[in-house]
Amino acid sequence: MDELHYQVDLLNAMNSRLKADERMYRLVCSTSLNAIIYIDCKKGSVKTLANWDSFFPGLEINSVSDISKLYSYIEEPSVLSFRDLIHTSKANETVTEVFRMSDNKTYVEVEVRTVYDETGCLTDKVIRFKDVTKIHAQNDELAYMAYYDSNTGLINRNYFVSKLSNLIKKAEEENAVVSVMFIDLDGFHTINDGMGIVVGDEIIQIFGQLLKKYESENVLVSHFNMDIYCMAIYNPGGSLNANIVFHELKENIREPIRLTNGAETLISFCAGVADYPESASGPLELINCAEIVMFKAKDKGRGQIQYFDAPILKDFLVNVNIENKLKEAVFNENFTMNFQPQFFAEDKKLRGFEALIRWKDQNGEMISPSVFIPIAEKNGAIIPIGNFVIKESIRTFVQWKKRYDVDMILSINISAVQYRTDNFVESVLDIISTYEVDPGDIELEITESFLIEDFNDVMNKLEILREYGVRVSLDDFGTGYSSLSYLKGLPIDTLKIDKEFVDSISSDENARIILDTIIYMTKKLGFETIAEGVETKEQFDYLKSIGCDCIQGFYLAKPTDSAGIEKLLTDRTI
Ligand code: C2E
Ligand code: CA
Ligand code: CA
Numbered sequence: 001m002d003e004l005h006y007q008v009d010l011l012n013a014m015n016s017r018l019k020a021d022e023r024m025y026r027l028v029c030s031t032s033l034n035a036i037i038y039i040d041c042k043k044g045s046v047k048t049l050a051n052w053d054s055f056f057p058g059l060e061i062n063s064v065s066d067i068s069k070l071y072s073y074i075e076e077p078s079v080l081s082f083r084d085l086i087h088t089s090k091a092n093e094t095v096t097e098v099f100r101m102s103d104n105k106t107y108v109e110v111e112v113r114t115v116y117d118e119t120g121c122l123t124d125k126v127i128r129f130k131d132v133t134k135i136h137a138q139n140d141e142l143a144y145m146a147y148y149d150s151n152t153g154l155i156n157r158n159y160f161v162s163k164l165s166n167l168i169k170k171a172e173e174e175n176a177v178v179s180v181m182f183i184d185l186d187g188f189h190t191i192n193d194g195m196g197i198v199v200g201d202e203i204i205q206i207f208g209q210l211l212k213k214y215e216s217e218n219v220l221v222s223h224f225n226m227d228i229y230c231m232a233i234y235n236p237g238g239s240l241n242a243n244i245v246f247h248e249l250k251e252n253i254r255e256p257i258r259l260t261n262g263a264e265t266l267i268s269f270c271a272g273v274a275d276y277p278e279s280a281s282g283p284l285e286l287i288n289c290a291e292i293v294m295f296k297a298k299d300k301g302r303g304q305i306q307y308f309d310a311p312i313l314k315d316f317l318v319n320v321n322i323e324n325k326l327k328e329a330v331f332n333e334n335f336t337m338n339f340q341p342q343f344f345a346e347d348k349k350l351r352g353f354e355a356l357i358r359w360k361d362q363n364g365e366m367i368s369p370s371v372f373i374p375i376a377e378k379n380g381a382i383i384p385i386g387n388f389v390i391k392e393s394i395r396t397f398v399q400w401k402k403r404y405d406v407d408m409i410l411s412i413n414i415s416a417v418q419y420r421t422d423n424f425v426e427s428v429l430d431i432i433s434t435y436e437v438d439p440g441d442i443e444l445e446i447t448e449s450f451l452i453e454d455f456n457d458v459m460n461k462l463e464i465l466r467e468y469g470v471r472v473s474l475d476d477f478g479t480g481y482s483s484l485s486y487l488k489g490l491p492i493d494t495l496k497i498d499k500e501f502v503d504s505i506s507s508d509e510n511a512r513i514i515l516d517t518i519i520y521m522t523k524k525l526g527f528e529t530i531a532e533g534v535e536t537k538e539q540f541d542y543l544k545s546i547g548c549d550c551i552q553g554f555y556l557a558k559p560t561d562s563a564g565i566e567k568l569l570t571d572r573t574i
Contacts, residue, residue, distance in 0.1 A: 037061060039125040055108075055129055067127075075100040086127055088112050098132060107136040149223040151201055152208030154215075157230075160222035164232050164283040167220065168276050171234065178276040179236040181245065182290035183211075186268045186302040188227035195263070202259055203227075203267060210252050214245060230287060242273040246305045270297040274308035292316050323375050325361050330381050335359050337393050340559035341568060342411070342530060342552040345544040350572060351530075352409030354445070354552065355393035356559050357385070377417045386418040390431050394442065396562050398435045404569040411443040411473060419446060420454055425461050429468060439469035443494065447475050462491040473530070477501075477518075484521050495522050497548070499533025505542050516546050523547060 035055035038047045048061050061067060067086065074082045078099045085097050096111045109132045115124040144150075147159040155163065164180070171178045185191075185207065192200035204227060211221045211229055218234035233240055249269070256264035272294030280286040289308045297306035306312075329335065339353035359367050376382040390412055397410040418424060432439050444465070446458075462472050473494035474487075478501045487495070497518065504511035522529050531543045534553030543551060557568070 033131060035129040037067065037127040039064065039127075041122045041125060055131070073101055075102050075104065082110065085110055086112055089114055089122060098136070105133065106131060107133045149208075152205055152212075152223040154208050154212060154221050154223040154229070157222060157224045160220055160224075160230060160232070161283045161287070163220050164286070167218075167232055167234050168281075168283060168286075171276055176235045177237060177278075178286070179233045179242045180274050180276070180286045180290045181231045181233070181242045182272045182274075182287065182294040183229040183231065183269050184271075184294055184298070185227035186270060186298075191265065191267075195265070199259055199261065199263070199265075203257065203265070206257055207253075207267065207269070210249060214240070230290070236275070242271070243305070246271050250303060268303040270294055270300075270303065271305045272297055272308065273305065279308045289313070319375055322367060322372055323379060325367075326372055326376060326379075326381055329359060329361070330376075330384050333388055334361075335385065335388055335392075336561065337389065337396060338559040338561055339393070339396075339565050340552060341557040341565070342409075342550050343556050345540070345548055345551050348556065350406065350408060350568075351550050352411060352441075352443070353397075353565065354411040354559075355389060355397075355413070357389050357413075373415065377415050380417070382415045382417045383421065386415060387427065389413070390428065391435075394431055394435045394437055397441070398437050400565065400569060401437070401441070403566075404572075406569060406572070409441055409443050409471065411445050413445045413475065416447060416449045419444075419458055419461060425464050428465060428470065432468075432470070439465075440471065443471035443473050445473050445475040445496065448477075459491060466491050466493075476532075484518065487522070487525055487527070492527060494528040494530060496552075497529060497531045499553075502531050502533050502535075502539055502543070502553070505539050506536075512542075519543075519546050519548050523549075 034050050035052045036049040038049055039045070040047075044064060046061055046063055046066065048056075052059075056070070056073060059069060059073075061069065068083075070086070071079050071083065081097065082099055085095060088095055094111055094113045096109060098107055098109050100107055109130040111128040111130070113126045113128075114122060115126075117123050147155060149156045164178070167178050170176070185203070188200070188203075191203060204223070207227075208223055208229065211231065214231065215221045218238075219240065220232040222230045224230055231242075231245065233242060233245070236242060253267050253269075256266045258264050272290045272292065274280060274286050274289035274293065276286055279289045293306040293308045293312055296312055297304040300306070336358045338356045338358050340356060341353055342351040343349060344351050357369050357373075359369070359372060361367055373382065373385075376385050393410060393412055400406075401408075428444070429439075432442060444462075446462070466472060471493045472491060473496055474490070474492045475496045476498045477495050478498040495518075497515070501511060501515050501518075505515065519529055528549045529547075530550040530552055531539075531548045532552050534540055534543065534551050534555045536555055539553075540551055540555055560568075
């Protein structure tokens with residue numbers, strides 16, 4: 001009896017353990033995100049498990065033949081491969097494939113696993129369905145991001161290069177031309193900094209939409225980054241060419257653009273154009289050439305277009321070469337200073353000197369500051385170069401002052417890039433106090449470019465410097481935006497009349513009248529006048545006769561090194 005009790009207790013215990021296992025198993029299955037079909041191949045029985053109902057609500061699969069009911073859940077074109085997959089009988093292997101379901105939006109990953117016994121008989125098969133819609137969408141997005149720019153919807157740089165490469169191949173076969181137009185918005189950084197990046201993005205988008213209209217089988221339109229776009233036009237000799245696109249686009253943005261925040265803004269752009277096969281033979285070179293000439297277009301001003309040609313490439317290569325050498329020269333401070341005397345017109349007495357930088361490269365070749373200063377302004381090297389100029393010329397000047405005890409002014413050329421830097425005023429004052437020079441002996445020569453941008457900022461800086469006694473002169477008057485009306489109220493002491501004006505004295509009656517007026521008005525405004533580039537006695541006499549205060553030029557003295565100046569000072573004092 002006891003034995004029987006014992007047997008019953010044992011059976012109950014085993015039963016409840018089985019039930020617990022079964023419960024645990026069901027629980028685990030029900031929390032799974034998969035739907036599973038289990039086939040016991042020996043018995044031929046089929047079971048659906050796990051999250052079956054949420055995948056296939058109401059679908060009952062009780063036998064192997066029922067499995068075909070699944071076909072209607074798979075998108076039509078893939079049914080055959082789905083069928084092949086679930087009937088696979090590859091030994092002890094798991095095979096997986098992704099299918100779109102017939103609702104057209106859900107993606108399922110179907111995994112089939114087969115199990116064989118040691119005699120080679122198929123014993124079990126498990127078919128697992130997993131919802132991968134989210135991952136699929138992410139992959140789609142990744143694929144999109146690999147080819148498109150999300151802000152404009154235009155193709156990105158990489159995709160453009162690959163498509164351009166195809167266009168070039170086609171052009172090679174068909175003897176056609178491909179034009180690449182590199183486009184850069186003007187002053188975009190100012191818009192972005194002033195109006196914020198949201199507005200900046202909107203402008204990039206709006207302009208991108210304008211370009212998108214040209215997209216076709218023969219026209220590629222791409223957004224490279226920020227405010228840079230690129231187009232390629234196949235067979236530009238046809239109905240559409242870069243020039244037409246350029247002018248149509250310009251026309252489209254003639255009126256201010258209305259932004260979602262209600263503000264309005266004007267935009268413009270510059271473009272550089274290079275053609276296959278004339279300018280380059282590969283996509284990257286072609287884009288490079290177009291970019292190079294785009295910078296040339298920028299040099300001309302806003303809203304300009306420039307076509308690639310051989311002299312431009314030569315210029316560019318020369319500049320790149322100079323730029324490379326310049327980096328080394330800056331590092332080694334391979335510069336020296338020359339000084340050109342300035343004289344009072346009245347009695348030819350010395351007024352002072354203009355400091356002019358000189359650079360001899362490793363081959364002993366002199367490179368003119370008119371060539372390398374603009375390059376240094378573009379790549380930022382002008383900052384260390386400018387600091388060298390201020391320090392070195394003041395250091396030399398202070399020595400002369402001590403040795404010769406003459407009243408004189410040192411004029412130093414300052415680039416716009418320099419006086420736009422935040423610490424410009426402090427650094428000048430710092431050098432002045434280090435060398436214990438009288439600020440009234442120092443004159444900074446600036447050009448008119450500050451009249452277009454940063455006007456207030458530069459005015460403030462100059463006013464501070466003038467409060468310390470530093471003099472300011474406006475260089476190259478007559479070449480830029482020069483107009484007498486704006487001179488009034490400018491924080492300057494001296495006006496330097498450009499050589500171009502001086503040159504026209506002997507040839508052009510009208511220019512003489514203008515020069516007369518300038519000198520008359522400038523004196524009325526209380527500024528001192530210096531005429532530059534005076535080469536002849538005739539020019540000198542004329543300038544003196546109309547009341548020009550000072551004269552600088554080869555007629556009286558050429559720029560020379562420090563030793564030359566010391567000789568001049570010695571001769572004057574003995
Ligand atoms: P700039 O400031 O107008 O300097 C006057 C230029 O005219 C100098 O050329 C000078 O040598 C030249 N010159 C003077 N008198 C005559 C003359 O009678 N006839 C002719 N044909 N030329 C004359 P340079 O030294 O080659 O400088 C060219 C330009 O480079 C300067 O024009 C200035 O814009 C820039 N530069 C020179 N040195 C510096 C510098 O230290 N810093 C900066 N930022 N720019 C400099
Ligand atoms: Ca100057
Ligand atoms: Ca000048």
